[in-house]
Amino acid sequence: MEGEMLKGHLDMIVLAALAPGPAHGYAVIEEIKRRSAGGFDLPEGTIYPVLHRLEQAGLLAGRWVTADSGRRRRVYELTRRGERALAERRAVWKQFSDAIGSLFKGTGRNPA
Amino acid sequence: MISDYLERLARELAFDPALARRMRREVEDHLLEALESDASDDRLEAERRVLARFGSPRAIASQFAAGSLAALARRVGFAAVLLIGAVFVVMKARIAWYGVMPVPLANEMRALAELVLSIDRWAFWLALLAAAAGWVYIDSRRPPEDFTREYRKQLRRFSALCSAATAALAVCVAADAALTLLRLTGAQWSVGFVVPLFSMAIELACAGALASWLHAMVRQASRAAHLSPAL
Numbered sequence: 487m488e489g490e491m492l493k494g495h496l497d498m499i500v501l502a503a504l505a506p507g508p509a510h511g512y513a514v515i516e517e518i519k520r521r522s523a524g525g526f527d528l529p530e531g532t533i534y535p536v537l538h539r540l541e542q543a544g545l546l547a548g549r550w551v552t553a554d555s556g557r558r559r560r561v562y563e564l565t566r567r568g569e570r571a572l573a574e575r576r577a578v579w580k581q582f583s584d585a586i587g588s589l590f591k592g593t594g595r596n597p598a
Numbered sequence: 599m600i601s602d603y604l605e606r607l608a609r610e611l612a613f614d615p616a617l618a619r620r621m622r623r624e625v626e627d628h629l630l631e632a633l634e635s636d637a638s639d640d641r642l643e644a645e646r647r648v649l650a651r652f653g654s655p656r657a658i659a660s661q662f663a664a665g666s667l668a669a670l671a672r673r674v675g676f677a678a679v680l681l682i683g684a685v686f687v688v689m690k691a692r693i694a695w696y697g698v699m700p701v702p703l704a705n706e707m708r709a710l711a712e713l714v715l716s717i718d719r720w721a722f723w724l725a726l727l728a729a730a731a732g733w734v735y736i737d738s739r740r741p742p743e744d745f746t747r748e749y750r751k752q753l754r755r756f757s758a759l760c761s762a763a764t765a766a767l768a769v770c771v772a773a774d775a776a777l778t779l780l781r782l783t784g785a786q787w788s789v790g791f792v793v794p795l796f797s798m799a800i801e802l803a804c805a806g807a808l809a810s811w812l813h814a815m816v817r818q819a820s821r822a823a824h825l826s827p828a829l
Contacts, residue, residue, distance in 0.1 A: 496743075510627070510628075511624060511625075511627075511628050512627070512628045512631045512632060515628075529651065529652060529653025529654075529657070529658075530628070530632070530651050530652045530653065531625070531652045531653040531654075531655075531657075531658040532653060532657075532658070532661065534621060534624065534625065534658065534662075535658065535661035535662045535664075535665055538617075538662065538665065539665045542665070542669055553627070555630075555631075555634075557626075557627045557630065558623060558627070559624070559627040560620075560623075560624050560627075
């Protein structure tokens with residue numbers, strides 16, 4: 487998917503990737519790659535400004551933990567507000583996607 | 599190679615030292631984990647791949663700058679309105695106190711006091727108007743994904759409004775200080791003077807806090823200026 491098109495939806499993508507449970511930045515990226523089957527090709531570092539912004543907005547809560555490797559890492563999870571925001575965005579996206587789908591229906595050329 | 603990358607990222611994020619420290623630790627963990635997942639025997643090549651996938655430090659810092667400055671500007675805008683409101687409450691409280699503990703003005707000071715009072719009023723309303731306009735302006739702007747030239751212009755306009763509000767508030771507080779001095783000078787000292795003097799200290803603290811926050815925002819914006827295209 488085009489980078490610019492993707493950028494506008496990054497908040498929703500990150501919230502959705504964190505819906506199954508708490509994760510650190512690297513795991514969030516891996517989850518996005520796995521669930522999109524590699525469809526979203528963004529620089530991995532792009533995720534951190536988004537995580538930071540969502541945390542500042544109170545949609546995510548972050549905490550430092552010690553990983554098995556002994557390294558300190560920051561783990562993020564959805565807050566109640568984050569869960570509500572994700573549900574709202576999912577509903578808006580479905581409505582938008584259905585509308586675009588209806589609009590495109592029948593506009594494709596039939597092969598000769 | 600990874601430590602050089604982290605150094606570069608920290609340098610690009612120098613506009614917010616706390617954020618730079620935090621991101622250095624967080625990104626280091628990410629890069630090391632990505633490196634561990636790379637099955638290649640050629641470590642140098644693996645590091646190159648991991649860093650290429652992560653993206654340019656400047657591009658990442660630019661996204662942070664947009665979000666960080668937007669949050670700071672909104673806080674400054676709100677604080678400006680709040681602090682000017684606090685000055686208003688303190689002014690009214692002092693006037694109410696003069697009703698309880700009258701400290702009459704000397705007759706020869708009345709004309710001067712009238713002039714200072716009109717300056718005080720104009721300065722106060724100008725401060726409030728500029729601060730409210732600044733707050734509404736910055737709050738209604740959607741922060742972009744990157745620190746764009748357009749957003750930098752918007753921050754400049756907001757800074758100009760806040761600077762006008764701060765300057766007007768400084769004039770207002772100076773006028774209040776002059777009025778308080780005119781009233782207290784020559785009067786017999788009493789414990790009741792503590793209230794107007796304390797209220798002046800609060801007004802000075804409010805004006806100082808606003809100037810300090812505005813200065814912090816302007817400094818942060820100028821430190822991040824290299825992350826957006828030149829104006």
